[in-house]
Amino acid sequence: MTAVQLPPVAPEVTATLVEDLSPRLRKRLDAAVTKLGARPTRRDGGTVTIAVDDETELRLHAPDGVVATADAITCGCLLAPACVHRAAAACAAPMADPVPETAGRPTRATPEPASATAPAPTADSAPATDPTPTPEPTPTSESASSPEVASPAQRAAADALWSAGAAVLEAGADGAGAVTQAALLRAAHTARLRQLPRAAGAALAVVTLLRAARAGDPSYRTAELVTALAELLGTANRVGTASGAELAAVRGRARRPYSPGGALRLYGLFTEPVVTDSGHGGVRTWVAGSDGRLCTVGDVAPGGVGRALGVADRAVRLGDSALTHRELGRAGLAVSGATVSPDGRLGAGQGVKAVTARGAAWTEAPLAALWETPPSEQAARALRSTSRYGDPDGGGSDLLFLNVELLGAVRESGGTCLLALCEGGIPVRLTVADDDPALAHRDNLMLLATAPGTRLRIIGRLVPAPHPRLTLLACSHPTGEGTIDLGLDRLRRADLPDPAAPVHLAPPQPGESGAHSPLFLLERRVEQTVPAGRAALGMLGDVTAETRRISRAGLHTAAGLLTALCASAAQRDRDPFGRLLPADTDGFAMYWLTAARYTAIVAESLCAASWEDPRPAGISPPIPRAVRTARRGSWCPVPGPPGR
Template identity: 80%
Template sequence: MTAAQLPPVAPEVTATLVEDLSPRLRKRLDGAVAKLGARPAHRDGDTVTIAVDDETELRLHAPGGVVATSDAITCGCLLAPACVHRAAAACAAPVADPAPDLTDPPAPAAPGSAAHPGEPAAVPHPGEPAAPAPSAAPATTAALDGDPVPESPPEAATEAQRAAADALWSAGAAVLEAGVDGAGAVAQSALLRAAHTARLRHLPRPAGAALSVVTLLRAARAGDPSYRTADLVTALAELLGTAHRVGTASGAELAVVRGRARRPYSPDGSLRLYGLFTETVVTDSGHGGARTWVAGADGRLYTVGDVAPGGVGRALGVADRAVRLGDSALTHRELGRAGLAVSGATVSPDGRLGAGKGVKAVSARGAAWTQQPLAALWETPPSEQAARALRSTSRYADPEGGGSDLLFLDVELLGAVREPGGTCLLALCDGGVPVRLTVADDDPALAHRDNLMLLATAPGTRLRIIGRLVPALHPRLTLLACSHPTGEGTIDLGLDRLRRADLPDPVAPVHIAPPRPGGPGAHSPLHLLERRVDQTVPAGRAALGMLGDVTPDASRLRRAGLPTAAGLLTALCASAGRRERDLFGRLLPADTDGFAAHWLAAARYTAAVAESLCTAAWQPAQDDRAAAVSALAPSR
């Protein structure tokens, strides 16, 4: 049995089942989860049955696809319902998305005005004091006297929200204290309970971060090949950061920290859209599909997507299906090169076009990449494009900020470059910045790898390309689309396959030495702090506390002009190894909150400096073209 065979379980259901276990059974829970994963399971409609042993069956009933109550998990053993099997099944199953009825809190109405006609007044959440009715008398008196009307203080978090944020902080700090190996089902259930409470208190962003941490913890403990430590570092820092800011933020900052339960689609009137390209989408969770990028007359980017379970096979098939937008009969491939006229359009904050009943769309004439309004996308300097893309791909970017991580560049191909992670294509941007182009997906069923290797055999070819920024100390993109080498049309590099006849006169493949990264980040010792931040997540605080003296590393950071990094490294390791004793010499509990605060500061600092170095790497330098040409010359 795998987690994919089980229906998603609501976070509060898992938390309740684990909390109801006796202390003795909680100690056995992680072992029960592992044993249950080796047992066969089969699905019959909305019910999944797991054979616990030859005589006992465990059932998960998921009407609507989600196990929403603890009674929906039943077991046939003698100890049921107080057995460990029900909690183990809930811990082994995927975490369900938040319930749809948990929406954002309504915006407060202006004093003296009613809410929408026919709607009841907002009811405070149980346990929260009702807001006092606003009084209009002081404002009226002030207006009559000629004095300015006093402004109301910015909105602050309620006591219930602060308490929910404190619970999230404590649960996240406990995970950081124990590390991946120690953050078993019990620690995960504490996170799920805190996430559920936070969502009830209208804190969807920190609650979503907590659910992400749980999902990544389960992937790490199960040995999922798609798991990356950097993802868990980011999720933990997001969880601790937003939980901490709830108590201090107010006004607009609080709204950002609080987040939204769902991203609404807002009306955007009529749009005239021009197709750019179509990219294949294949996720580690087994989903596949296509996403077509289009641009409006003002240059704003929009997407039309179709992604669902199915993997790479579905990604290739969806490209030839009609887009889900109005009555348009265009396929994704066709829309990437054609145009669309949309009326009644709805758009999400991140640019996704809605497909509601009121949306109408008809085919229209497209535009070449060299024609307006698309040509304007390539007129922005690469450094400005990189800075914009980095703001949207930042680890801790505002979820409502929107923006795109795509770059539009005119390049000259230089040849193939061998790197420790594989071979990439080196190109020179207009402006003299050498950039590495890599494949977006290595799956052999997609055309990315074959197309990149074929382009590497045509040095000197000039192309107009679209790529996705890869944050690094040197300019790097994943190549998504390019103009056809003959100058006729465009190529979706994941779908269309280039042929050798499409290229200029064939030459032998050119392998050049990659130019050394220049700029302020070329020899930055920031990794001395980054690796300690990353090391804490899988190993926990105790492993970091055994490192001993880190003075040499701190001195190297100071010599490189990073005194803040040196101070953070010293404080982090000192906090990890600090254990106080009472009057009788017994060890007191470790300061979990203090260590979490030091780790959070180090994680956010390293992310900010890495993003700054990435931005600086895209700045053109006088000797970049000379360095790239000199590296290429001996190979020709």
């Protein structure tokens, strides 16, 4: 790629430059993006210069760090400003985060369009001049009693998003080049102007993942693009039919609201490092209130894993507290004038005051109550929080608090994980939260695998899967003294009951090698459509064998969806002269969306069912031989020192 990172470009700038190209130049845009990415660049202050050839230079002016207007990209070629180079540079640069408006900061983690204006394009007209956004009409007294519905402008913006999303699904990631992405960016910008930030954020997430897929980014996952595309289509489809509270959830929020929390007494739980694919790094410290509600204090900024390790020992940005994040994870805070967002983030405004207070052990009130909730109820709560298509402002936590007994390591296709037996006889697979060697996750998990029979109190994040699975974040110390932040603190062999013990392989569990649910037959067709487009699914031919297998498992709806999806992909009508008519992209997109939502809901139901207590009433769980020989003392939810 380039020697110098290109400055971020506002989404509407990219859309405008692509729309201004002639049809002939649009066909050459993807090749120009690839060629431009290999050219040398240099930075001079807020300007980045790309050498298009030996005599022509392309400049991106970003005095504030972001290219905010189309005029800020200039080219020295003879065809400028109508050349393909300006649009190619905008497409090759990363998307800029949205410019904060007076209402506040955006709510979603995915970037939203900036606040410049743009209309929704139609199929029969060229892009028009950006209109000034008009405020939504205030409901009159006659309509005050009826539920609020979407305005005509919002419905038009949602229709444009649906059409752009359906075009991506039709072409697939391999065929969704810069022109298709620009149409999606324009629709996203229009949606944001029409007060539809949730749909706009989903559209920008799709564009980001499309660029990662086409660039061969190793962090790209097809499942993430499936989720983003289904979120985009589903949200756009619901705008026209939703009303009242449902419409508010479909619209989303343009900012994260912080409500007054008053005086809070907080108890530290643990601190976890945060490292993102975008190069950001930091930490998040989890605390619990006297009522058991979970809150977080975070510090994440550009810097990667190095910053994550350094920030852990910096003071918490909350009031006048001198505690570091590591210390807060084991201490307490008394906060006055607190502000809390729906997802539990604590605000750090000027009116917030905090002083250090005594913390509580995990075995003391009020923290001990977190481990008293049955695992099935905790898993159900976490699934509601992590649902792929749930309300982004629904709140809740995806953490689980469990008492477990370690069984040993289990080899999987993706690596090695740690198997533990949870209260209720539920075998749980514990995996690392981050494989970065600079973090302690992997080393700590391998050390714990050498101590079968050790009883621990753990905190993990739910991983939706057909079997109980968590990413391990924190645990009680094997000696029973204190706690371990598994991403930051490093266990030593001397901390284990048998320091010289090798990694122990857990015995096979009942049903571990059983057949998977045939739901994957529908899931793989849903995922297959995203990279290759509708045409790849239409060439499958007869899928009767797959539908029969699904039906035999009792999933008759899934079998019907698979049949309808493949039939819609292969359907191409002809006119009276035998010529192929345009494909029904809207019909195929609706079938695909239904199948994607269905598989997600069934997968979440299977995950919830896997956490149910498998024992009949009054029956104790079977204890593997390896655990019987290594067990030290009787089962106790409170970790104790190992016996002899």
